[in-house]
Amino acid sequence: MTKRNAITFVLMFLIGILIFAYFIRDINVNVLIADFFTINWWWIAAALVCMLLYLGLESVVVKTIVDTQIDHFTFKDALRVPLVEQLFNGITPFSSGGQPGQLYVMVQTGVDAGKASSALLMKFVVFQGMIVINFILSMIIGFQYVQEKLHYLAWLVLFGFFIHLIVIVALLLIMYWYGFTKNMVDGLIKPVRWFISEKRFVLFKNMIDNKIDTFHAESIRIAKQWKLMIKIILITFFQLAFYYLIPYFIMLALGFDGVNIIMVVSLHVLIFMIISLFPIPGGAGGAEYSFQTLFKSFITNNTKLILALIIWRLLTYYLGMILGAVALFIHPNKVNK
Numbered sequence: 001m002t003k004r005n006a007i008t009f010v011l012m013f014l015i016g017i018l019i020f021a022y023f024i025r026d027i028n029v030n031v032l033i034a035d036f037f038t039i040n041w042w043w044i045a046a047a048l049v050c051m052l053l054y055l056g057l058e059s060v061v062v063k064t065i066v067d068t069q070i071d072h073f074t075f076k077d078a079l080r081v082p083l084v085e086q087l088f089n090g091i092t093p094f095s096s097g098g099q100p101g102q103l104y105v106m107v108q109t110g111v112d113a114g115k116a117s118s119a120l121l122m123k124f125v126v127f128q129g130m131i132v133i134n135f136i137l138s139m140i141i142g143f144q145y146v147q148e149k150l151h152y153l154a155w156l157v158l159f160g161f162f163i164h165l166i167v168i169v170a171l172l173l174i175m176y177w178y179g180f181t182k183n184m185v186d187g188l189i190k191p192v193r194w195f196i197s198e199k200r201f202v203l204f205k206n207m208i209d210n211k212i213d214t215f216h217a218e219s220i221r222i223a224k225q226w227k228l229m230i231k232i233i234l235i236t237f238f239q240l241a242f243y244y245l246i247p248y249f250i251m252l253a254l255g256f257d258g259v260n261i262i263m264v265v266s267l268h269v270l271i272f273m274i275i276s277l278f279p280i281p282g283g284a285g286g287a288e289y290s291f292q293t294l295f296k297s298f299i300t301n302n303t304k305l306i307l308a309l310i311i312w313r314l315l316t317y318y319l320g321m322i323l324g325a326v327a328l329f330i331h332p333n334k335v336n337k
Contacts, residue, residue, distance in 0.1 A: 001325065001328055005088075005091055008091040008092075008281065009087075009090075009091050009321065009325065012090060012091055012281055012282060012284065012321070013318070015284050016284065016313070016317075016318065019284060019285055019288055020310055020313075023288065023292070023306050023309060023310075024306055027302065027303055027306055028303070031303050032303050032306070032307065035254075035301075035303050035304055035307055036307060038254075038255070039253050039254060039307070040252065040253045040254075040255070041253070042253075043249045043250070043252040043253035044249070044250070044253045044311065046249045046252075047245075047246045047249035047250050047253070047311070047315055048315060048319075050242040050243065050245050050246050050249065051242075051243070051246060051315050051316060051319060051320075053238075053239070053242040054239050054240075054242045054243040055079075055082050055083060055086070055320065055323070056079070057235050057236075057238060057239035057242070058081075058082035058085075058123075058236075058239055059075065059078040059079040059081065059082055060078070060235055061123050061126075061232055061235050061236060061239070062078045062081045062082070062119065062120075062123060063075055063078035064228065064231060064232060064235070065119040065122055065123060065222060065228070065232065066078070066106075066111065066115075066116075066119055068222065068225065068228060069111075069115050069119070070111060070115070070335045071335065072333070072335050073109065073111070073335050074333045076330070076333065077105070077106075077109045077332050077333055079327070080105045080327040080328075080330060080332065081102045081105055081106060081120075082102075083320070083323045083324040083326075083327035084101045084102060084104070084105050084324050084327055084328055085098040085099075085101055085102045085324070086098075086320030086321060086323065086324045087101065087320070087321050087323075087324025087325055087327075087328060088100070088101035088324070089101075089282075089320075090281060090282045090317060090320065090321040090324070091281050091282075091321070092281055093279045093280065093281055094276070094279060095276065095281075099120060099124070102120050103116055103117060103120060105327075105328070105332065106119075106120070108332045109332045109333060109334060109335050110334045110335045111335055112214065113211060114210070114211045114212075114213075114214025115214060117211070118214070118216075118219045118222065119222070121171060121175065121219065122219065122222050122223070122232070123232070124171065125168060125171050125172065125175070126229075126232050126233055126236050127236055127240075128164055128167055128168045128171070129168060129233075130233070130236045130237055130240055131164055131240070131269075131272070131273070132161070132164055132165055132168065134240060134244070134269050135161050135164070135269055135270070135273055137266070137269075138265075138266035138267075138269035138270055139157075139161075139270075141262060141263065141266040142263060142266035142267050142269075142270060145263070145267070145294075156274055156277060157270050157273055157274060159277065160273035160274055160276055160277050161273060163276070163277065164273065164276070175216070175219040175220075175223070176219070176220070178216050181212060181216065182209070182212060185208060185212060186205075189204070189205060189208060192204060243268075243272075243316070244265045244268045244269055244272075245261075245265060246268070246312065246315060246316060247264055247267075247268050247291075247295065247308070247312055248261050248264045248265065250308050250311050250312055250315075251264065251295075251298065251299060251308065253311075254299065254301075254304045254307060254308055255304075256298060256299055256304075259298050263298075264295075264298065267294045267295065270294070271287070271290045271291060271294060274286065274287075274290045275287045275290070282317050282321075287313065287317070288309055288313060291308075291309050291312060291313075292305060292306075292309055295308065
């Protein structure tokens with residue numbers, strides 16, 4: 001981790017403390033403490049297990065794809081991939097650092113960058129596809145509720161959906177429209193010629209072309225293995241299902257056992273979509289506001305609502321960043337090429 005990343009890491013925790021302080025500013029601290037000690041920690045443990053399963057199943061997806069290419073890629077190294085993704089998603093605007101972070105830890109193990117990129121892209125396409133499918137189902141169930149509670153948040157949700165849809169279409173074009181990809185990359189790297197010698201530029205361009213060829217070939221190869229694709233889709237479905245269940249278990253922990261699980265899950269899907277639109281790392285501020293706005297009708301006690309918000313954010317955001325920071329310093333094993 002660079003010095004700049006370390007500073008951002010600490011800064012995001014400080015921002016989180018300030019956000020939590022803002023939300024509890026009108027709360028009686030004694031009541032907050034009393035409610036804290038009434039929490040059913042077994043349900044919190046269930047929410048924690050859901051988050052760990054979310055990370056663990058993504059590791060299974062990574063290992064499943066890489067095992068079709070390379071031998072002796074360990075589960076430990078596969079687990080580092082989503083953990084480091086959580087870290088860099090959490091400290092970069094629009095989660096832009098997640099993909100490079102994953103690629104970095106895979107290359108550390110000796111996996112070819114082209115093959116690693118194709119594996120990560122395949123995982124990402126399936127993940128985004130499942131998010132879009134879940135979103136469509138959640139809109140049918142919960143969009144009217146969002147629209148009634150907060151009109152402009154509903155438009156934000158729709159905008160998030162179209163952004164994710166555009167991302168999937170763009171990725172599929174890059175994977176399967178070979179000529180388009182080559183022409184686009186050639187155009188993007190032309191300015192590099194202004195800063196280096198012609199000989200170095202030719203070597204650089206040949207290296208890039210080789211990576212694109214590998215990336216394209218591996219993407220086609222993986223996509224043709226329909227059994228593998230079905231397996232990845234099923235694992236991703238359960239991965240997201242566990243993540244979406246986290247607020248439900250938090251509500252049970254706080255004593256709200258009459259909530260509609262389908263509605264809670266649907267609203268969490270919509271929040272997941274909203275968070276991705278905020279430019280601040282981790283969607284700080286927007287995530288908390290969305291959670292409070294959408295779940296205050298279910299958690300009628302304001303003190304418990306803030307408790308649910310804090311616990312949810314600790315599990316779904318800060319826990320992943322802490323585990324990612326630890327994973328970043330774990331020494332990788334080397335694969336057999």
